[in-house]
Amino acid sequence: MDFKERMKRFAAATAGLDALGVAAAAPVSDEAAARYRRWVADGRHGCMDWAARHMEARDDPRQLLPGARSVIVAALNYLPRGRQPEGAARVALYALGRDYHRVMRGRLKALAAFITGETGAACRVTVDSAPMRERYWAVQAGVGFIGVNNTLIVPGRGSFFVLGTVITTLEIEPDAPCTMNCDGCLRCVKACPVGALAADGRAADARRCLSALTIENHDTTLPPDIAAALDGRVAGCDTCQLCCPHNADARPTAVADFEPREAVTRLTRERIAAMTPEEFDADFAGSPLRRVTLATLRRNVCCQWEQWEI
Ligand code: SF4
Ligand code: SF4
Incomplete structure (x- = not known):
């Protein structure tokens, strides 16, 4: 068995990653670079200031690891079996359990240690922690395609996946890029409650x-x-994924960490309004909601309190 095959087996069986592909480390295509710059120049990145920084590195992952030869892209299913009860303050599915950055980073570090241990190659793990165009590289590595809803869709398995990369100095034979596309149903465009998506698949208006x-x-x-x-959302929105036919047969994750924590199942607008910072810290240690902050959760409740039907 060659190294790539052993690496893929390790990723699936030991690191618990659901999909994995390899691309050659190189600059992103001129078209992709121009599209991204247009999105930022038009101001469609909105409050995401970080998106406008480190453009050179975003264009070329070799800037993130000297001597990089390959980009390994991994996907991990986060779709929980559990849900919040009716009437809860709505939290996106990815944020019901443990922070995916922690879950994914641990698995990718194990993969990077395997690569370094076997070959001596240098590796750098990224999970939203570097200016890395993860979805672009996921397409190049054959992991999936980018839907009109802007998510990475893994063929046959849907879009409820988090992504991460291992950039490495090891030259690994690249996989074929994914050439699939949306079927153009535009359900996501029609379902978006605020018109943030465009039918031509342009990046969403943040x-x-x-x-x-x-x-x-x-x-x-x-x-x-x-x-x-x-409409009761306080952290995130899943509408353009839930309506997508590619998610019709999405299977739940095997990762227990992504199941709803108890505190999120009893999260109501009243609870958010009354919660002390100490209670928030205790309830949501290690949760993606820590990144949202209690102040922003409160703002999200207060600004819609009158319209909120229970
Ligand atoms: S996440 Fe929600 S608001 Fe954002 S594009 Fe999708 S449906 Fe629209
Ligand atoms: S809802 Fe339709 S158009 Fe939108 S991402 Fe899914 S398949 Fe593509």
Whole structure:
């Protein structure tokens, strides 16, 4: 068995990763670089200031690891079996359990240690921790394709996956890029409550996207039309994934860490309004909601309190 095959077996059987592919480390295509720059120049990245930084590194992963030859992209299913009860303050499925950065990083570090141990090659793990265009590289590595809803869709398995990469100095035979595309049903475009998606598949308008606004925007209030569209959401939005036919047969994750923690099942607007910082810290240690912050959760509740039907 060659090294790549052994690496893939380790990733699946020992590191517990659901999909994995390899691309040659190289600059992103001119078209992809130009598209990204247009998105930022048009201001569609909204409050995500980080998206406009480190453009050179975003264009070429070799800037993130000197001598990089390969980009390994891994996907991990986060779709939990459990859900919040009716009437709860709505949290996106990825955020019901443990912070995926922690879960994914541990698995990728194990993979990187395997590669270094077997070959001596240097590795760098990234999980939203470097200016890495993970979805672009996932396509190049054959892991999936980018849907009109902007998510990475793993063929036959859907989009409820988190992504991470291992950049390495080891030259590994690349996989064939994924050439699939959406079937163009545009259900996601029609279902988006704020018109943040475009039918041509352009990157979403983060100035309107409820996911970006509830998680990454920390202003003291949100515009009235956005607040009116929240419909009980306090952290994230799954609408454009739940309606996608590629998720019709999505199977739940085997990772217990992604199942809803008890505190998120009893998270109501009243609880958020009354919660002390100490209670928040105790309830949500290691949760993605820590990144949202208690102040922003409260803002997300307060700005829609009047419209919120229970
Ligand atoms: S996450 Fe929600 S608000 Fe954002 S594009 Fe998808 S459906 Fe629209
Ligand atoms: S809902 Fe339709 S258009 Fe949107 S991502 Fe899924 S398949 Fe593509």
